[in-house]
Amino acid sequence: MRYNEKELRALSRQPAEMAAELGMRGPKKGSVAKRRLVKLVVNFLFYFRTDEAEPLGALLLERCRVSQEEPGGFSISFVEDPERKYHFECCSQEQCQAWMEALRRASYEYMRKSLIFYRNEIQKMTGKDPLEQFGISEEARFQLTGTPRDGWSCIGSRLDALD
Amino acid sequence: MKLNKRSVAHYARSDAPADHTGFLRTWGGPGTPPTPSGTGRRCWFVLKGNLLFSFESPDGRAPLSLVVLEGCTVELAEAPVPEEFAFAIRFDAPGVRPHLLAADGQAAQEAWVKALSRASFGYMRLVVRELESQLQDARQSLALQRSSPWKVTATHRKPQAPDRCSPAWGNGHFLPRDHSPGCFTEEGGSRPAGRDPVERELQGPASLLRSRGQSPVSPETSCFSTLHNWYGQEIVALRHRWQQRVQGSQPEHERQDRP
Numbered sequence: 001m002r003y004n005e006k007e008l009r010a011l012s013r014q015p016a017e018m019a020a021e022l023g024m025r026g027p028k029k030g031s032v033a034k035r036r037l038v039k040l041v042v043n044f045l046f047y048f049r050t051d052e053a054e055p056l057g058a059l060l061l062e063r064c065r066v067s068q069e070e071p072g073g074f075s076i077s078f079v080e081d082p083e084r085k086y087h088f089e090c091c092s093q094e095q096c097q098a099w100m101e102a103l104r105r106a107s108y109e110y111m112r113k114s115l116i117f118y119r120n121e122i123q124k125m126t127g128k129d130p131l132e133q134f135g136i137s138e139e140a141r142f143q144l145t146g147t148p149r150d151g152w153s154c155i156g157s158r159l160d161a162l163d
Numbered sequence: 164m165k166l167n168k169r170s171v172a173h174y175a176r177s178d179a180p181a182d183h184t185g186f187l188r189t190w191g192g193p194g195t196p197p198t199p200s201g202t203g204r205r206c207w208f209v210l211k212g213n214l215l216f217s218f219e220s221p222d223g224r225a226p227l228s229l230v231v232l233e234g235c236t237v238e239l240a241e242a243p244v245p246e247e248f249a250f251a252i253r254f255d256a257p258g259v260r261p262h263l264l265a266a267d268g269q270a271a272q273e274a275w276v277k278a279l280s281r282a283s284f285g286y287m288r289l290v291v292r293e294l295e296s297q298l299q300d301a302r303q304s305l306a307l308q309r310s311s312p313w314k315v316t317a318t319h320r321k322p323q324a325p326d327r328c329s330p331a332w333g334n335g336h337f338l339p340r341d342h343s344p345g346c347f348t349e350e351g352g353s354r355p356a357g358r359d360p361v362e363r364e365l366q367g368p369a370s371l372l373r374s375r376g377q378s379p380v381s382p383e384t385s386c387f388s389t390l391h392n393w394y395g396q397e398i399v400a401l402r403h404r405w406q407q408r409v410q411g412s413q414p415e416h417e418r419q420d421r422p
Binding site for chain 2: 055136
């Protein structure tokens with residue numbers, strides 16, 4: 001899968017939601033924790049060597065699971081392989097907590113769910129669709145049902161079998 | 164630069180909601196010349212949030228490509244061959260070629276341009292925050308309306324018997340916060356330029372709650388009945404003072420419209 005790496009690098013230079021130097025350990029067995037500059041920008045988590053301007057890598061945070069590990073440490077894994085974990089070590093449980101909360105809210109899917117919730121609540125309370133005034137009530141991304149289109153629904157299970 | 168490609172590909176194929184899908188002709192990719200030429204390659208595109216994936220077909224197993232849609236603008240474009248319905252995704256990042264795409268028809272072209280130009284994380288975040296604050300307003304407004312049994316309108320008074328007063332101020336009239344464009348205060352239209360003393364006093368409850376450090380809708384507000392009582396007490400006091408003023412200063416069968 002090709003991706004627009006230049007643009008992603010440029011994104012890593014944008015203002016971050018959160019940034020800190022943390023200990024980071026990759027998912028491979030036997031990997032060692034290293035100090036990395038970790039930066040949360042939109043739904044990506046970038047990580048840098050502490051003295052370099054270009055990111056080493058990025059994690060897309062959609063459908064990820066953030067879990068507390070040891071005190072002051074958390075991990076990120078993804079739904080298709082929950083045991084494959086990226087580990088992070090913080091300097092305190094407070095910092096760890098702050099990062100976990102931020103990462104859980106960092107996905108586009110989370111925002112979409114929040115929006116649908118708020119829209120629904122406002123509609124129930126006021127009888128009005130709050131998106132109408134902006135003229136965006138029909139946009140697909142704001143709809144209550146996120147049903148897949150055209151034969152996508154079976155793809156997930158088929159592919160799991162192939163994997 | 165590393166990327167968790169396996170997870171990304173899985174997400175692309177998952178049943179996570181797609182914001183737009185369809186066939187598009189695309190130029191660029193491995194084995195293609197740096198300058199777009201020819202008719203391009205027809206692929207199945209799937210937009211999920213700020214991520215644009217392409218597949219060989221709707222049944223495609225693995226995504227061919229991903230375009231992360233941050234820091235970009237979308238505009239109509241000219242294709243290398245006289246191809247109608249082309250558009251380009253242009254990035255601010257230096258040294259990055261625009262991504263050229265073409266739809267099958269004008270409607271599809273317009274739909275794609277619209278969907279892609281609103282695909283950024285920032286746009287979604289903006290709308291979420293706006294709704295979040297609207298929900299807060301709606302909750303405050305609802306709580307106040309429920310505790311008050313009488314009608315008072317800010318700009319004009321309807322003829323009423325003096326002892327039957329029920330307030331129904333427009334949503335947001337009484338809240339002392341700044342109102343940004345497009346927020347919840349259209350109802351009831353105008354706010355009076357100079358607030359009359361009643362309306363000024365009616366600002367009491369919300370700002371009083373805030374000054375006591377309790378937001379009406381925060382998790383710390385113990386329960387709805389507490390909230391209800393709180394507002395209720397304020398309203399009772401205000402009502403009493405209003406009634407006194409009304410009975411003392413105006414004839415019973417006449418109300419004056421205030422500007």
